Amino acid sequence: MHKPINExKPINExKxxxxxxxxNEAFARIVAAAFVSQLxxxxxxxxxxxxxxxxxxxxxxxxxxxxxxxxVTMICRLYENSVEIEITxxxxxxxxxxxxxQPLYTSRPEMERSGMGFTVMESFMDKVEVxxxxxxxxxxxxxxxxxxxx
Amino acid sequence: MKGRSGVEFKLSNRGNTLIxxxxxxxxHHTCEQxxxxxxxxxxxxxxxxxxxxxxxIIFMDSSGIGVIMGRYKVLQNIGGKAALVCPQGAIRRILxxxxxxxxxxxxxEIDSAIKYIAG
Numbered sequence: 620m621h622k623p624i625n626e627x628k629p630i631n632e633x634k635x636x637x638x639x640x641x642x643n644e645a646f647a648r649i650v651a652a653a654f655v656s657q658l659x660x661x662x663x664x665x666x667x668x669x670x671x672x673x674x675x676x677x678x679x680x681x682x683x684x685x686x687x688x689x690x691v692t693m694i695c696r697l698y699e700n701s702v703e704i705e706i707t708x709x710x711x712x713x714x715x716x717x718x719x720x721q722p723l724y725t726s727r728p729e730m731e732r733s734g735m736g737f738t739v740m741e742s743f744m745d746k747v748e749v750x751x752x753x754x755x756x757x758x759x760x761x762x763x764x765x766x767x768x769x
Numbered sequence: 770m771k772g773r774s775g776v777e778f779k780l781s782n783r784g785n786t787l788i789x790x791x792x793x794x795x796x797h798h799t800c801e802q803x804x805x806x807x808x809x810x811x812x813x814x815x816x817x818x819x820x821x822x823x824x825x826i827i828f829m830d831s832s833g834i835g836v837i838m839g840r841y842k843v844l845q846n847i848g849g850k851a852a853l854v855c856p857q858g859a860i861r862r863i864l865x866x867x868x869x870x871x872x873x874x875x876x877x878e879i880d881s882a883i884k885y886i887a888g
Contacts, residue, residue, distance in 0.1 A: 645798065677797045680797070731835040731836065731839040733835040733867060739830065739866070
């Protein structure tokens with residue numbers, strides 16, 4: 620039986636910080652994908668990771684910092700056949716995490732946001748955890764294991 | 770039109786249908802300019818229908834869904850129709866998962882989208 624991911628020791632880890640600029644959304648997902656490539660995922664698995672990272676980083680920029688300037692931190696931990704990606708902002712925080720995770724819910728309807736960010740993350744990753752404190756910031760943890768049978 | 774932003778788009782008209790052909794990556798960063806250009810063309814001309822050709826989009830997150838639903842609402846206000854062109858793959862998966870394809874029909878090829886708009 621596999622140990623839960625938080626009891627395992629990563630085989631590799633990286634941490635980057637970047638400004639909450641929308642041009643860094645592509646930067647973050649490309650960096651994450653490049654790092655995760657070490658595990659030899661399929662193209663589809665890599666697209667899933669890129670999409671989920673893009674959602675989490677966009678949330679940090681739009682909702683966490685509300686388009687003001689701050690740092691977004693991304694930590695990626697690689698295990699034998701899985702990845703854990705942690706995306707943190709020190710922004711506004713989320714008052715009601717359960718509500719924020721509902722499909723179609725958006726706190727910024729005027730921005731034409733679809734409210735599907737967390738739903739996309741949940742669909743493309745195995746597990747999504749959200750930790751947040753109003754006024755302090757938010758951490759989103761994304762987990763995904765890769766098919767090792769191929 | 771190509772900027773440093775990672776998305777290219779071309780707007781053309783076919784009768785009263787505006788065809789926006791998009792290529793590259795569609796995220797929160799690149800969506801804004803697309804939204805503005807399409808709305809300017811829709812509201813400043815006789816176009817009342819829109820086909821978004823996404824066949825050459827190589828990445829899209831839920832920001833793209835926001836743009837599509839936003840344009841759908843604009844077209845509803847002017848009494849027009851919208852259609853999407855997107856082959857099977859990761860982008861199509863997001864369109865279907867988000868439910869946007871229930872409002873704006875998705876076609877594999879542009880000819881089918883044109884027929885739908887005409888019909």
